Amino acid sequence: MSKTNSNRKNYLWGIIAIAVLAILPFLLITLGNKGEYWIWVITEMIIMALFAASLNMILGFGGMVSFGHSAFYGMGAYTVALLIKKAGVPFFLALAAAPVMAGAVAAIIGWFCVRRIGLYFSILTLAFSQLLYMIAFQWYTFTGGDDGIHGINRPEFFGPVTYYLFCLAILVACLLVMRMIIRSSFGLAIRTTRENPERAKFIGISVQRYQLLNFIIAGAFAGISGGLITELNRFAQTEFLHWSKSAEPIFASLVGGMYSLIGPVIGSTILMFLKIVLQQVHQSLVEIWALFLGLILLVVVLFAPEGVMGLRQKFLKKH
Amino acid sequence: MEISFLIFQLLNGLTEGMILFIVASGLSLVFGVLRVINFAHGSLYMIGAYLAFTLSTLFQDFTLGPYLLLMILVPAAVAVIGLGLEITLFRRIYRKEHLLQLLLTYALVLVLDDLVRLIWGGDIRNVSRPLVLAGSVDFAGFSFPSYNIFILALGPVIALGLWYLLYRTHWGNLIRAAVTYPEMLGALGTDVTRVMTGTFILGCALAGIGGVLMSALANIDLGIAMEKIIDCFAVVVIGGLGSVGGALLGSLIIGVGKSYLSLVLVRLAMVFPFFVMALVLIIRPWGLFGKPER
Numbered sequence: 001m002s003k004t005n006s007n008r009k010n011y012l013w014g015i016i017a018i019a020v021l022a023i024l025p026f027l028l029i030t031l032g033n034k035g036e037y038w039i040w041v042i043t044e045m046i047i048m049a050l051f052a053a054s055l056n057m058i059l060g061f062g063g064m065v066s067f068g069h070s071a072f073y074g075m076g077a078y079t080v081a082l083l084i085k086k087a088g089v090p091f092f093l094a095l096a097a098a099p100v101m102a103g104a105v106a107a108i109i110g111w112f113c114v115r116r117i118g119l120y121f122s123i124l125t126l127a128f129s130q131l132l133y134m135i136a137f138q139w140y141t142f143t144g145g146d147d148g149i150h151g152i153n154r155p156e157f158f159g160p161v162t163y164y165l166f167c168l169a170i171l172v173a174c175l176l177v178m179r180m181i182i183r184s185s186f187g188l189a190i191r192t193t194r195e196n197p198e199r200a201k202f203i204g205i206s207v208q209r210y211q212l213l214n215f216i217i218a219g220a221f222a223g224i225s226g227g228l229i230t231e232l233n234r235f236a237q238t239e240f241l242h243w244s245k246s247a248e249p250i251f252a253s254l255v256g257g258m259y260s261l262i263g264p265v266i267g268s269t270i271l272m273f274l275k276i277v278l279q280q281v282h283q284s285l286v287e288i289w290a291l292f293l294g295l296i297l298l299v300v301v302l303f304a305p306e307g308v309m310g311l312r313q314k315f316l317k318k319h
Numbered sequence: 320m321e322i323s324f325l326i327f328q329l330l331n332g333l334t335e336g337m338i339l340f341i342v343a344s345g346l347s348l349v350f351g352v353l354r355v356i357n358f359a360h361g362s363l364y365m366i367g368a369y370l371a372f373t374l375s376t377l378f379q380d381f382t383l384g385p386y387l388l389l390m391i392l393v394p395a396a397v398a399v400i401g402l403g404l405e406i407t408l409f410r411r412i413y414r415k416e417h418l419l420q421l422l423l424t425y426a427l428v429l430v431l432d433d434l435v436r437l438i439w440g441g442d443i444r445n446v447s448r449p450l451v452l453a454g455s456v457d458f459a460g461f462s463f464p465s466y467n468i469f470i471l472a473l474g475p476v477i478a479l480g481l482w483y484l485l486y487r488t489h490w491g492n493l494i495r496a497a498v499t500y501p502e503m504l505g506a507l508g509t510d511v512t513r514v515m516t517g518t519f520i521l522g523c524a525l526a527g528i529g530g531v532l533m534s535a536l537a538n539i540d541l542g543i544a545m546e547k548i549i550d551c552f553a554v555v556v557i558g559g560l561g562s563v564g565g566a567l568l569g570s571l572i573i574g575v576g577k578s579y580l581s582l583v584l585v586r587l588a589m590v591f592p593f594f595v596m597a598l599v600l601i602i603r604p605w606g607l608f609g610k611p612e613r
Contacts, residue, residue: 065421067358112597115604119356119560122421123552124596126358130549131593138586243545247429254422288437294429301423302411 021046021168025161036160040232043164045272047228050171052252052264053178054221059250060258061182062214063194064114065122067246068129071109072102072219074241076226078136081149081236091155095227102223103216105132110215114208117197126243133241148237152230167228174221179261181217190214244290251293254300327461328578334467336574337474338532342547343554344481344566345525351498351561352518355409358424361548362431363523367397367530368539369435372444375534386449386535394527401523405516413515428544436541446534470532477528481563494518498561553592557599559609568607 024042028035051073058064076098083094113124136143143149158166181187192200193207200207230236239245248271249264256267271293278285278292285292346360370393378385404427412420447453448466455462485491496504497514505511529547533539553573558565573592581588599606 063418065418067421067425112600115600118417119421120556123356123556124600127549127552127593127596130545131590134589138589244429247425250422250425288433290429291433291437294426294433297422297426297429298408301419301426302408 018168018172022165025164029161039160039164041272041276043160043167043232044229045269046164046167046171047225047232048248048252048272049265049268050174050228051222051225052249052256052268053175053261054218054225055249056253056258056261056264057178057181057218057221058211058214059253060260060264061187061194062190062211062218064117064211064215066113066125066215066218067122067243067250068109068125068127069218069222069249070241070243070245071125071129071132072106072222073226073229073245074132074136074236074238075102075105075219076223077230077236077240078143078149078226079223080227080230081152082143084152085149091153091158091231095224095231098227099220099223102226103220106216106219107212110212110219114211114215117207117211126246129241129246130243133238133243136238136241143238146238148235148239150235152234152236154231154234158231163232167232170224170228174224175261175265178221182261186210186213244293247290247293247297251297254297321460323458323460325579327458327463328582329575330463330467330471332575332578333474333571334470334536334574335578336571337470338529338536339547339550339554339574340474340567340570341477341532342526342529343551343570344478344563345522345529346548346551347555347558347561347563347566348481348494348525349519349522350555352494353409353413353515355413355420355424356560357522358421358548359404359427359431360522360526360551361544361546362428362435363397363401363526364530364533364547365435365539365541365544366400366431367393367527368534368543369439369444369530370396370527371531371534372439372446372539375446381447381449383449383451386452390528390531393531394524397527397530398520398524401520402516405519409519410512410516428548432541432544435544441541443538443540444534445538448535452535466535470536473532477525478563478567485563490517550592553596555606556596557607559606562606562608565606565608 021042025039028038028042031038051069054072055066055069058066079098079101080091080094083089083097084091089097109125109128113121113128116124137145139145154163182190189200189205189210192203192205193210197207226240229240249268252267252271253264254267255270256265257263274292274296275286275289278289342360342364346357349360350356371389374389374392375381375385408423408427412423448464452464452466452469455464456468457463483491485495493504493509493514494517496509497511497518501511504514533543533547550573554566554569557569557572558567572595576591576595577588580591
């Protein structure tokens with residue numbers, strides 16, 4: 001199959017997928033309460049897909065294993081919550097501030113973390129995300145501590161369907177921007193640093209600077225997803241910053257495949273479905289959600305590290 | 320502020336530092352030989368603490384005898400758990416990419432922490448101190464808990480024991496050889512896998528000892544695993560991964576620093592490990608005892 005041909009095919013699939021997703025809420029809303037619940041669920045899936053895709057910018061394309069991506073997700077969430085609740089800023093402005101704030105925090109944390117790529121990077125990202133969690137937890141007067149921030153207003157024109165479509169549009173826009181970044185010379189440089197940092201240095205790529213920039217970009221996208229989830233739930237809570245939240249996009253990238261843009265999106269959706277199925281089987285099963293997440297992660301790491309997308313690619317190569 | 324109070328606070332900090340050292344040296348040791356950073360090390364420490372809690376409730380009168388029994392039983396139990404993990408999971412990934420190793424131990428944290436929650440629940444637990452150590456010693460107008468003195472005495476014993484094991488015994492030679500040149504060690508006819516397994520078990524036992532000691536020092540809850548592993552990370556960033564001496568220095572810096580800062584503001588003490596970590600990363604990114612990578 002020629003490259004342009006498969007490219008065109010991908011475009012076609014993409015447009016079909018977006019069209020189906022765009023029509024879906026109008027069908028679901030006719031089902032009444034049950035339908036509205038499902039619209040809410042799929043909106044959450046869309047947002048989590050963005051979160052997963054944002055991590056994959058550093059994990060998959062940059063080869064930087066971050067265990068602290070929840071920091072930027074939570075940062076975006078708290079930015080939107082605090083700006084709307086405490087400063088009375090309109091929603092769109094608050095949402096625009098989310099990636100800026102998350103990116104700024106990523107710049108500070110990243111400045112330290114990219115000094116030791118590899119094992120230390122993972123250690124440091126986890127540690128610094130835990131620092132943000134502790135700050136949000138302890139600073140009761142500002143962040144509401146354990147209670148979080150509740151009762152965030154939603155603009156009147158946002159019903160369940162319109163908010164769903166809004167999130168979908170943002171996801172698609174973000175994915176297109178990410179695609180642009182990955183295909184640019186910057187993206188190429190980032191992938192070079194992943195494959196061979198030594199050689200990247202020799203051919204004149206400033207490895208740390210590129211990695212830091214990529215880290216900031218990933219943080220900013222995570223901030224957008226955090227801002228969207230706050231508006232969906234109408235609250236922000238410390239759980240968004242908890243270290244176990246960072247496991248979800250890692251899981252999504254690993255299951256969906258790390259070396260593609262759409263892999264984490266698929267992985268994240270599978271993950272969310274799993275969560276819902278567990279919830280339907282028995283409510284108490286969700287309480288040991290991390291246990292399931294960990295067990296599946298173990299199995300994937302041991303037996304199918306390339307993930308689903310990787311398996312598909314293997315399959316395509318064989319035939 | 321009175322000088323005796325400052326000394327009192329120093330001793331408190333050293334007590335915390337000693338426990339941190341015992342746990343962090345296990346992490347560092349395992350990394351040195353296995354080249355795997357075990358994120359689940361904190362969870363093993365937490366399992367040790369909860370096991371100590373359960374076992375301590377079995378004794379009617381908690382004297383020194385039963386406590387010493389705990390000090391042997393719990394690390395042994397944690398070591399057995401570690402052995403199981405090593406055989407079933409870790410052994411499969413020694414020669415794989417770093418990414419997979421990281422993800423595996425990270426997944427293990429998710430599993431182990433939730434298992435602890437399932438078994439022991441989310442309540443705050445505490446272990447009563449053995450009767451002999453429950454009192455306190457008067458010291459320049461302050462009463463210093465006997466239990467802390469016990470830990471202060473035990474820490475150096477364990478540090479010396481580790482040094483003796485590593486530098487004066489046959490096993491220590493094998494472990495150090497496995498750190499520097501595992502292929503050569505294998506070629507000389509030593510079963511490197513056994514050395515690795517042995518080191519891993521030793522690391523887990525150290526986490527277990529730390530858990531027992533902590534269980535009677537402070538309250539234990541589900542947060543202690545993450546709290547301790549972050550402190551351990553700060554220690555290895557400060558001291559350099561794989562260096563037991565660096566682990567000792569890093570632990571004492573963090574223990575004492577936290578203790579003094581908590582006088583000013585508790586929140587400041589919480590941030591201290593991160594502060595030191597950031598400072599070391601700026602000045603000496605490879606750690607105080609580590610060697611620069613080329």
